Amino acid sequence: MSVLLIAEHDNTKLKPFTLNAIFAASKIDGEVHVLVAGTNCENVTKEVASIPLVKKVLWCESPNYQNYLPENLAPLVTKTAEKYDHIVASANTFGKNFMPRVAAALDISQVSDIIKVSSPDTFVRPIYAGNAFATVKSNDKKKCVTIRPTSFEPAEKTGGSAQVEKIEPVDVPNISKFIKREETKSERPELGTARIVVSGGRGLESGENFKLITDIADKLNAAVGASRAAVDAGYISNDHQVGQTGKVVVPDLYIAVGISGAIQHLAGMKESKIIVAINKDGEAPIFNIADYGLEADLFKALPEFLAELNKLNTIQK
Amino acid sequence: MKILVAVKRVIDYNVQIRVKEDGSGVHTDNVKMSTNPPDDNAVEESVKLKESGKVKEVVAISIGEDKAQESIRKALAIGADKGIHVKADSYIEPLGIAKILKKIVEKEKPDMVFLGKQAIDDDCNQTGQMLAAMLKWPQATFTSKVNLKDKSVEIVREIDEGLETIEVNLPAVVSCDLRLNEPRFASLPNIMKAKKKPMEQLNAKDLGLDLTNRIQQIKVEEPPRRKAGIKVANVAELVSKLKNEAKVL
Incomplete structure (x- = not known):
């Protein structure tokens, strides 16, 4: 037994x-x-x-x-x-x-x-x-x-x-071969186990704009997540995807930015303790599960958010 | 070369499912059904390989009730040559599905089996790997890139850490991820033509396999619902709430 x-x-x-x-x-x-x-x-x-x-x-x-x-x-x-x-x-x-x-x-x-x-x-x-x-x-x-x-x-x-x-190894069939692994190297905490996750969606509009997300993540010592739409669009690599077919995360704080909240994305984050949604569309389904929703243009809200965070002195490292 | 591509008919990915009050499952009456999304990627890739000239024939298979033929017809409209419908009126676990597929593989003798990495209804992510094990074939799961060679196939896989490249000998099972390709829409003339393509019909019961389900579903229930919270007026209020109310900063 x-x-x-x-x-x-x-x-x-x-x-x-x-x-x-x-x-x-x-x-x-x-x-x-x-x-x-x-x-x-x-x-x-x-x-x-x-x-x-x-x-x-x-x-x-x-x-x-x-x-x-x-x-x-x-x-x-x-x-x-x-x-x-x-x-x-x-x-x-x-x-x-x-x-x-x-x-x-x-x-x-x-x-x-x-x-x-x-x-x-x-x-x-x-x-x-x-x-x-x-x-x-x-x-x-x-x-x-x-x-x-x-x-x-x-x-x-x-x-x-x-x-x-x-214990002894057993015979192997020799029908497959490993070639290489390309791991995304990052100083940030791992997405699956991070206390805080900041995620971006299609609303970010480009890979360059993801810097707005990573700046916040670095300030909060958080991992960076993404919706499938953002990964499909090539804004960020696949290992950041949160959702039904990506990773499931349960952080203390999940900040969803420019993510509308498709069922498949919610599957990967809705057990998070506190959910924040920042989206310019007030009707976006993500607001139905967010503890704190901010209806705003992310390109204005994120720099303000960073500035406010810089004023705090309680952020855990 | 020949590809067998397996497709499953599931509740459409856009449908918000409803759990039955008696805990026996989810409502499926009058609910929109469609092909399991990564299975669409599997069909697309198979047809692309055929169009490239490397593959001669693509056979699409589905296991399920009569309406599973809709998913086969869709694959035929995309470009598969022949369909096989294995009729099964009740749910069969991935283990049983893999046994059925093995039986069909032994008959059709494909060089590769393509299928989606996971079905979005039971979310098991097992069938491809089980089939590969039963056939003693190699497998490529979470496939996002296919490079077919003469006797092997080089695959890029999406893993938790990033991307992994492997090479597996043929014959092989390839389970497809959503970024492998962009599935096309079938044109009306192709949908009409697909109606004339051959569709073989078998019954799961007649295959001489032990398909008894081993997992008993005791109950299906709604997950705890999250209550919608509040909307804050501005960033300053958000940060203040996170710090003083939620105490997460």
Whole structure:
């Protein structure tokens, strides 16, 4: 009776969403074992072993796991899963990519993107872009579950000392090849975990004008988000997209600027604690969910907003 | 080369869905339906590859009730050559859908299967990956760029960190993201022509597969509604509210 959780990392550091997944996994069953597969990833195994909720770390070293090609990773997870009742990963582009391969190999119907653990076999998950919540019970003996990281708090990082067990890699099919990854480097906090997010939409009218957004974000130590329209228009790169098919964020403060509020965008931010909308169209649907709405021309309002923020001395760093 | 492109008919993306009072699901009567948006991208890309001369034939498939044929006809009007409708009157989970697609792949022998990365109704994001695993094929998910070569396909994928480039051997499953292309509209003459294109009809029950759903839906409910807040008169008031009332600054 235990949970196998697949850690996401870059071979040196654990990715933060794994902490949320570990917390959720501990709600399914207290016996959480974490698989760390990668290349020269010993540091990651140490990091995971010190998480108090983790009872055991399985460490698998092979160059085949360096870039998480799902064709290579899924057979390892499938084999390791033999001894477990639940196989768990975060529902981001990491978990979404390989978990269904594992589920299919084990003939399991996967439960995707859960936001609540009701019992070890019953979960709540959003459907229709979060416009309905479905409570579902998995009747498979073994269960494959992916977790919406922002719906669970992160696990404590230090204080534990789990045993680390080395496991052998398995054969890989050699049918896919990693070429390169272009990561957007930024000094700002990560969109998924930031306390404040400032997002821009089509109302910004150009990529250059996004500076109005980034200036505010830098002042507030916030992450920068965007609507699909702004990404499609090329104002900003895809990793900033918030919404049904982008990222889901739950910050303390979400500031939506020049975003009308399509259902698909709301799906990614409507759980935020405080929502601010700045839009010149007073009828925009975003105002229906905003705690504070400002009907104004953003090109006038944003410089004023920055000036007001500069007068404050309480902004957290 | 040959492409099988899978399309799903779903509640239109512009519809504000309504949850049924008895918790059994959402209202679908008299609700506008259309093809799942990223499936439109999958059709567009398949047809573009055919127009480029690299692909000879595009077969569109949909699994569902009779009206699923509307999504197939749309794909035919865009440029697919043939349709396959697998009739299924009740909901089948992605695992079952992947099993059906595998069966059709074994018969049609395509070099690639294209489909949307996720259906906007159940938001599962599983079918493509499951199909690839069952066929022991490689997969490309969240695809935003396709570069088809002789024996492989180079793919740019949209991931949380930015963009990733991979190369997968053929045959392969490609699940499409919304920025892959801009789906065209079908012209009236092409819609008329599509009516004459062949459409094979099968029944999911006759395929000899175990399609039992493993996930039991206990209830569907409305998410907690957010109350609309207030409108502020100006920026100064906004900042003051955020600082003193919401205490987030």
